[in-house]
Amino acid sequence: MDKIAGYLTKHIKNNVPGLTDLQLIKIKFGFECLFSEASKIIIYLVIFSFFSYTLEFITVLIFFTVTRSFAGGYHEETYWRCFTTTLAIFTACLYIGISFEMARSVKIALLLVSIILAYIYAPVDHPNKPIISADRRRRLKNFSVIIIIILGLISFILPDRYSNLAIMSILAEALSLIPGYLKKSDKNLLCREAK
Incomplete structure (x- = not known):
């Protein structure tokens, strides 16, 4: 590539x-x-x-990537590590979303957790493309929260199976903000100590 x-x-x-x-x-x-x-x-x-989960995968992919495009998240250093980590995340979203029934109250609670995580940690930028502008960072944080709310509302009008997948995808992306933020903070700390 x-x-x-x-x-x-x-x-x-x-x-x-x-x-x-x-x-x-x-x-x-x-x-x-x-x-x-x-x-x-x-x-x-x-x-x-191959496992007959095409629509389920597309649902996970859309809700995960739309959220990630504003909020950012954890990044691996190599292509294959990224490949396997993302495959594991998508598989977990599919498994949990399909295997467990989620009451509306549970879905709302998971969305609230996602919104809080986005408000605290977003945006987590890519190491090769840092966000320098404080104004842009603030706008992306706000967009991240708004996007999660909009996608959450959309998820409630989907059939249960796809609604569960959508919620799990949003949550997985929001959770990826934590290690991404910590990893970036560790690198910044090492850079300051090296100076």
Whole structure:
């Protein structure tokens, strides 16, 4: 993926004059993220479709990724660690969402936990793309809370099976904020100590 991203970036550099080195780095990083995420989603889709959980997987994927796009979360250092961690999270969401009946009061409680976690920890940015602006950070925090509320309301109009999956996906994403935040805090502390 790195080689493909590098090839495409080089092609853009040769055909679009005036791009700065920083812009080219951003373009290459964007390609790497796109290829990484697309390849993982395709593999997950094949795996869950093999077990006849295609719609269930798509439900988990949508509710998880929409929340994550605003709130951020924990990031692994390598592609395969990210792949296995995400596969484990999606599998857990599917298993719990399908295996257990959830009363409306339980779903509301899980959503409240998710909202509180988002309010405390979001956004947890990617180490390669830090959020520097305090204003942007505040907006993303607010959007994260709003998105969880909206997705939570949507989950209540879905059939029970998919409603459970949606709630579990939102909760899993909110829980991923904690280790992501702690990992980032540890790195910042190490950097300050090194100085």
